Amino acid sequence: MDPTIRNAKLQDIEFVLSGIREIFKIENDIFVYSEKKKLARNAIRDKHIRVAMRGDKPIGFSWFKIGDLTPFGLDYGKWSRKYCWISFVYVLKNYRNKGIGSLLYEDIMRICKRKKVKQIMLDVFTVNKKSARFHERIGFKPLLSIFTMRAR
Template sequence: MSATINIQRAVESDVINVYGFLCALEEEKLDFNAFQEIFNRNLKNPDCHYFMAFDEAKCVGYASVHAQWLLHHCGKVGEIQEMFVVDNYRSKGVGSLLIQELMNVAERENFKILEVTANKKRVDTHRFYESKGLEPTHFKFVKKYG
C-alpha cells in the first residue's frame, strides 16, 4: 500500500466501484440499473454522504452515512449505511480514514447520534466499530418483503 490514501466525495462515475463493493459485501449480484438510479438520486440528496478511498488511482474503499431527523432523539441522527474496504487494504488504516470522514460529517452537521448496524456474523466489523467509539446498545429486527 502506498503511504497516502485519499478520501473524496463520490461522484456519478464511482457507481461501478461502489456496485462491485456492495455486491461483495452483500454476497449477491444486485440489480445494477436500480442500484445506479438510487446511487445517482442519493448523490443529489444533501442528507446522503458517500465517500471513496483511493490509493493513487485505485479505488480501495467506500463508506456512506445517511442523516434523518428523528423525533425520539429530538434531532438529526446519522446512520452508517455501507462501508467496504478491499481485502488487501484492510487493517491498514483505510477504514479508519473513512469512518473519520463520516464522523467529521456528524460533527459538522451536529448529529445527536451516529449509528451503524452490522450483520451478526461480522465479528471483526463489530470490533472495528467498537474501537472507533461506537457502542453496541441495540438489536435490529428485520422482516423482508418482495
C-alpha cells in the same frame, strides 16, 4: 501515504456497487443491481458517498445520510435529534487492516461535527463478525438486537 477522501463521482458507481455486492454476500442478502444502481446514483448526486482514493484508484467508500427520520421506520427510542445513519463502509480486500476504514470514519466524524450531528448509527449483521469487531473497536456500542427464525 494516507489516501485522500473525496465525494463520490458518477465514474465511481461500479466500484461502489461491487463493494455493496460483496457486503450483501457476507450478510447473505439478495443484491439487486438495478435497484442499487438507482440508489447509488441518487446518493452520489446528494453527496452521501465519500470515496477513499490511492492516487487514481478508488480503494474504499462510505455511504451515509444525515437527517432526523428514524431509519426503516423502526422506533429505537429517543432519536428525535439529528443523526447520521451509515448504510455502508467498505475497503477493498487488499487494502484492509491498514487503517483506511478508520480514516473513512474520521472523515464522517468531521462532517458530523460540521453539521452538528450528535449521534451516529448503523446496523451490523451478526454474521459479519469483522465488521462488529471493527465498529466496537472504534467506539460503537450495540443498541438492540433483532432476532429472527424461520416460521414453522
